[in-house]
Amino acid sequence: MTGHATEAPTPGPVTVTGATTAAADAAADNVKVRIRGLTKEFDVKGRSVTALQELDLDIPRGQFFMIVGPSGCGKTTLLRIMAHLDSPTRGEVEVRHSAEGRPENSMIFQGDSIFPWMTVWENASYGLRMRGVDKAEVRDTVGHYLDKTGLTDFKDCYPHQLSGGMRQRVSISRAFANDPDILLMDEPFSALDEQNKTLLQDELLRIWDETRKTVVFITHSVDEAVTLGDRIMVMTAHPGTAKAFVDVPFERPRDVLDLRHRPEYGEIVYEIWQQLRDEVSRSQQRDRAATTSSRRRFGR
Amino acid sequence: MATTTTAPPAPTAQTRARRRGGWLSAPGRGRDRLLAVATPLILLAIWEALARSGAIDVRFFPPPSSILEQMARLMSNGELWPHLFASLRRLFIGFWVGLVPALVIGVVMGLSRPVRAALGPLISGTYPIPKSALLPLILLIFGLGETSKVVMVAIGVFYPVVLNTVAGVAQIAPMYYDVSKNFGASRWQVFKTVAVPGAMPSIMTGIELGAGLGLILIAIAEMVGAKSGLGYMIWNAWQLYSVETMYVGLLVIAIIGYVMSLLLAEVSRLLMPWRADR
Numbered sequence: 244m245t246g247h248a249t250e251a252p253t254p255g256p257v258t259v260t261g262a263t264t265a266a267a268d269a270a271a272d273n274v275k276v277r278i279r280g281l282t283k284e285f286d287v288k289g290r291s292v293t294a295l296q297e298l299d300l301d302i303p304r305g306q307f308f309m310i311v312g313p314s315g316c317g318k319t320t321l322l323r324i325m326a327h328l329d330s331p332t333r334g335e336v337e338v339r340h341s342a343e344g345r346p347e348n349s350m351i352f353q354g355d356s357i358f359p360w361m362t363v364w365e366n367a368s369y370g371l372r373m374r375g376v377d378k379a380e381v382r383d384t385v386g387h388y389l390d391k392t393g394l395t396d397f398k399d400c401y402p403h404q405l406s407g408g409m410r411q412r413v414s415i416s417r418a419f420a421n422d423p424d425i426l427l428m429d430e431p432f433s434a435l436d437e438q439n440k441t442l443l444q445d446e447l448l449r450i451w452d453e454t455r456k457t458v459v460f461i462t463h464s465v466d467e468a469v470t471l472g473d474r475i476m477v478m479t480a481h482p483g484t485a486k487a488f489v490d491v492p493f494e495r496p497r498d499v500l501d502l503r504h505r506p507e508y509g510e511i512v513y514e515i516w517q518q519l520r521d522e523v524s525r526s527q528q529r530d531r532a533a534t535t536s537s538r539r540r541f542g543r
Numbered sequence: 544m545a546t547t548t549t550a551p552p553a554p555t556a557q558t559r560a561r562r563r564g565g566w567l568s569a570p571g572r573g574r575d576r577l578l579a580v581a582t583p584l585i586l587l588a589i590w591e592a593l594a595r596s597g598a599i600d601v602r603f604f605p606p607p608s609s610i611l612e613q614m615a616r617l618m619s620n621g622e623l624w625p626h627l628f629a630s631l632r633r634l635f636i637g638f639w640v641g642l643v644p645a646l647v648i649g650v651v652m653g654l655s656r657p658v659r660a661a662l663g664p665l666i667s668g669t670y671p672i673p674k675s676a677l678l679p680l681i682l683l684i685f686g687l688g689e690t691s692k693v694v695m696v697a698i699g700v701f702y703p704v705v706l707n708t709v710a711g712v713a714q715i716a717p718m719y720y721d722v723s724k725n726f727g728a729s730r731w732q733v734f735k736t737v738a739v740p741g742a743m744p745s746i747m748t749g750i751e752l753g754a755g756l757g758l759i760l761i762a763i764a765e766m767v768g769a770k771s772g773l774g775y776m777i778w779n780a781w782q783l784y785s786v787e788t789m790y791v792g793l794l795v796i797a798i799i800g801y802v803m804s805l806l807l808a809e810v811s812r813l814l815m816p817w818r819a820d821r
């Protein structure tokens with residue numbers, strides 16, 4: 244149903260390209276993540292559910308890559324496959340790991356994922372401790388990121404003593420402190436209030452400017468996608484695949500607040516909303532159809 | 544005094560109780576503690592009164608005062624101590640002999656599907672056998688010496704701990720394993736940083752049950768083929784028809800059980816500082 248994307252490139256700074264052109268990038272040498280024909284099926288009570296269908300994707304080294312799409316379209320599934328926590332049913336997924344002595348990827352999981360039995364410090368230093376990094380280095384690195392996330396005063400607290408947003412910041416520190424080649428972030432800021440979100444977005448951009456890591460970032464906020472990303476993939480509703488890619492032309496380093504005043508900003512946001520709108524309504528229709536059919540089935 | 548504002552007097556337990564509408568409906572820790580102490584004391588007083596008035600047969604139910612007297616006598620003439628220490632020693636050794644393999648096997652079973660498939664039926668199949676019914680067999684295999692007593696305790700500790708450990712490891716949210724895998728933890732590190740702490744609340748429940756079962760089994764084991772221990776003391780008292788000594792034995796075992804549960808509660812608090820203070 245998606246195989247070919249029909250969106251014509253719109254004038255102005257917004258470039259929308261069909262999913263097929265992603266293949267052209269594959270030729271480039273500096274591809275970090277290369278995905279071809281990725282299909283993922285889950286077995287749910289003996290029935291096969293297609294979460295991802297025929298997805299093609301290339302993410303160049305050092306790109307800040309954003310994924311938006313309606314709920315349940317397979318974003319998390321895609322990220323988990325990139326992290327090797329799930330395996331594809333069909334297709335190829337290639338992640339090129341270059342940096343020596345550095346982990347390939349670290350994931351910020353969707354929702355609560357820090358260990359309840361470890362203090363903030365123990366959680367944030369988890370990756371480094373598992374790798375057996377030198378104690379002094381652990382102290383410096385973890386101290387640095389706890390400082391950046393405003394958790395220094397809480398480093399000896401246990402998660403049950405923290406708010407939801409603070410726990411999310413611990414998870415962010417844990418991934419950053421691990422200093423991976425690729426950062427995989429699954430809606431990392433969705434549990435935060437606006438001020439904290441803007442603060443951490445700024446901080447993330449600053450860190451990214453320093454390190455130029457490859458980042459794959461899932462969000463349901465179009466604003467966040469445009470603010471942070473180099474390139475945005477809009478996904479189709481269930482089963483998920485690439486609907487369109489949107490390039491964000493803003494220069495780096497960026498200033499989160501300043502960006503939102505620009506006229507191009509509104510244009511890009513509008514464009515993505517256009518892409519998303521059909522998908523969201525499609526997924527709602529599907530949900531409604533599912534409810535009515537199940538109602539019929541149960542005779543209500 | 545020159546103060547212009549004064550704090551209202553702190554409500555006493557009684558005023559607080561009255562405000563809530565009566566003594567019985569007043570919630571509070573003080574009252575709970577009072578009830579916990581009062582109930583056994585009242586029952587003992589009733590027992591004492593009934594025994595003295597001859598309403599109950601003192602041959603079976605000697606008055607509590609004479610039981611305490613007998614206890615004081617056994618303590619001062621030194622008869623009680625060797626029995627107490629013999630039992631404690633067997634309990635202690637048996638506890639560790641049962642605990643360590645139970646923990647290792649339990650966690651490995653919880654983590655590894657094949658191991659669980661291989662050992663699961665064996666353990667849940669032998670679990671319902673009353674452990675006391677194993678005593679003759681254990682005596683046959685290990686003889687009348689210390690080993691058989693220690694083995695009985697170990698068996699008592701082993702089952703609850705292994706079963707609770709497997710259950711505890713199994714209920715850990717899969718996400719935590721994903722996290723540890725994503726952050727490069729080795730198998731041993733997953734064991735140490737996810738499986739054991741994640742299962743710890745359940746493991747501690749198993750240890751509490753196991754310790755209690757161990758206490759039951761040591762008393763039984765000492766009644767047969769032993770020349771020391773609280774179980775032997777009780778059995779011997781039965782043969783000598785010294786009912787007070789029997790009661791002293793029961794009382795001491797009850798005290799051991801109580802102290803053990805206090806100790807384990809403290810250990811739980813130390814091992815799991817992350818749990819919300821309850």
Ligand SMILES: Nc1ncnc2c1ncn2[C@@H]1O[C@H](COP(=O)(O)OP(=O)(O)OP(=O)(O)O)[C@@H](O)[C@H]1O
Pocket residue numbers: 285286287292293294312313314315316317318319320321353463481
């Ligand atoms: N372990 C699983 N077993 C069965 N089905 C699964 C599993 N994980 C995901 N799915 C299904 O795959 C689809 C995609 O799920 P996924 O979690 O990737 O969505 P998502 O895009 O991250 O949604 P959200 O924005 O709500 O987080 C859903 O239909 C979901 O029901």
Ligand SMILES: [Mg+2]
Pocket residue numbers: 318319320353429
């Ligand atoms: Mg998701």
